[in-house]
Amino acid sequence: MAGHDNDLAAITAVAGRLARAERLLVITGAGMSADSGLPTYRGVGGLYNDGGTDDGIPIEMALSGGMYAQRPALTWKYISQIEQACRGARPNAGHQVLARLEKGGRQVTIVTQNVDGFHGQAGSGDVIEMHGNLHQLRCPACNHREQVPDFADLAIPPVCPACDGMLRPRVVLFDEMLPDIAVARYEQALAQGPDMVMSIGTTAVFPYIAEPIRQAVREGIPTVDINPVASPLSRAVDHHLAMPAAAALTAIELALATSGLGETAT
Ligand SMILES: [Zn+2]
Structure with a gap:
């Protein structure tokens, strides 16, 4: 050949x-x-072949900084779905x-x-x-940081143990x-x-x-x-x-x- x-x-x-x-x-x-x-489409969206989510919005919008600022729990929902789909991968x-x-x-x-x-x-x-790195979490309010092997033991959205704020993964969201x-x-x-x-x-x-x-x-x-x-x-x-x-x-x-x-x- x-x-x-x-x-x-x-x-x-x-x-x-x-x-x-x-x-x-x-x-x-x-x-x-x-x-x-791991899914390849932009590293994350491959899980959503039609580009939509069950909240009726495109995955890029659900995973955007703008959405996180307004509805962080919604963004967290999809971040955690992606993490779950990738869990155990090496x-x-x-x-x-x-x-x-x-x-x-x-x-x-x-x-x-x-x-x-x-x-x-x-x-x-x-x-x-x-x-960024999906397994590094940070509290925007008090700068508490932690690293987790996966999200199995994490409440979604996760709460900062230091100040009760909401942790976010140290990843760059769309936009x-x-x-x-x-x-x-x-x-x-x-x-x-x-x-x-x-x-x-x-x-x-x-x-x-x-x-x-x-x-x-x-x-x-x-x-x-x-x-x-x-x-x-x-x-x-x-x-x-x-x-x-x-x-x-x-x-x-x-x-x-x-x-x-x-x-x-x-
Ligand atoms: Zn905090």
Whole structure:
């Protein structure tokens, strides 16, 4: 099959580039966690195939900052449904490969749109969660913070143990701004000058995702897009692997190990 030959050639080429990379920037989206069984449409809305909710409003509206300001209990209802659908899911082989690439001695900075916390759980040390983390709760009134493994023991909406206010998950809702700290860390990572950029499972519709990749292309820095579906971005990069994230990363790691270029340069 010609398609498989092409994939193999691309995987070998990516592994060769990776063997020489010292500062890898990885941008991950919903497709990264698809192999863990998480819904991919914007990471959350995949549970609502017709786009509607049983409250008769679009899921994007139910999960918006504007709705949370007016009817937080309604937003919480859908956040907790999503959490329940994802409960028990674990980091997949792709997350593990990225963690091992870092342990192999190179700098691996991960910028993720996902709120599942899987990169950190898999052992990656330099993770920028652009949209926050579903399992980190914060009280806007008194700044009490806590981390929960899941929402199983949580009253919905949860009450702050310190001031009886309402806790909210530290996630970026639709129509909300990206957190300043995440943006600053992302800009710092870009300023350090990655020598290879990978986009995994993201459709890169947001300029803050797409632009750094296009910038890398312009500067001649090796670029890779791993996504079963082709996008304008995948046509712009050096290598597009039309594969699921876990399969592609596992194949790249294998090629890296068997090419003699492997993880010896620690
Ligand atoms: Zn409080």
